[in-house]
Amino acid sequence: xxxxxxxxxxxxxxxxxxxxxxxxxxxxxxxxxxxxxxxxxxxxxxxxxxxxxxxxxxxxxxxxxxxxxxxxxxxxxxxxxxxxxxxxxxxxxxxxxxxxxxxxxxxxxxxxxxxxxxxxxxxxxxxxxxxxxxxxxxxxxxxxxxxxxxxxxxxxxxxxxxxxxxxxxxxxx
Numbered sequence: 001x002x003x004x005x006x007x008x009x010x011x012x013x014x015x016x017x018x019x020x021x022x023x024x025x026x027x028x029x030x031x032x033x034x035x036x037x038x039x040x041x042x043x044x045x046x047x048x049x050x051x052x053x054x055x056x057x058x059x060x061x062x063x064x065x066x067x068x069x070x071x072x073x074x075x076x077x078x079x080x081x082x083x084x085x086x087x088x089x090x091x092x093x094x095x096x097x098x099x100x101x102x103x104x105x106x107x108x109x110x111x112x113x114x115x116x117x118x119x120x121x122x123x124x125x126x127x128x129x130x131x132x133x134x135x136x137x138x139x140x141x142x143x144x145x146x147x148x149x150x151x152x153x154x155x156x157x158x159x160x161x162x163x164x165x166x167x168x169x170x171x172x173x
Contacts, residue, residue, distance in 0.1 A: 006144050008065060009080065009135070013127035016058025016090035017097065018159065021168050024050025029098065035105065042101045043111045054094045062086010085134040089127045096126025114173040120156040124148065
């Protein structure tokens, strides 16, 4: 799989991960409940509106890719069924982000404080795991995975700095 195909493959996950920054807010997913360790289960940063927005916009990205694929614009991407892939990547992204937040709370890392792997890569790991049934043959080759890990890390850092400067995020990570 070439780099363009890898980007098209992962695009719904990237969109799902970015959307809650813009459309999030409101009631937290954990309903402000605490876990048995006395800490919040997830925290105020993980909201139902953000979760649903991520699922919707990531899935919509898969739908658009499916339409482009059927109209021959993406015919060079063999074996990808973008419609279920978009939803699977979006769901994996959102669950990976929630899992990262849950682990950070268990480690007593406060909201807004950075955690190298959990902030940048937990969503990618879950997205890739959820996408396995829909991935084209050969996608999970080492070069594709290394490319996505490095790209995801760099994009996450850069987009968070940008979102912070725009006032969309309180912290640049």
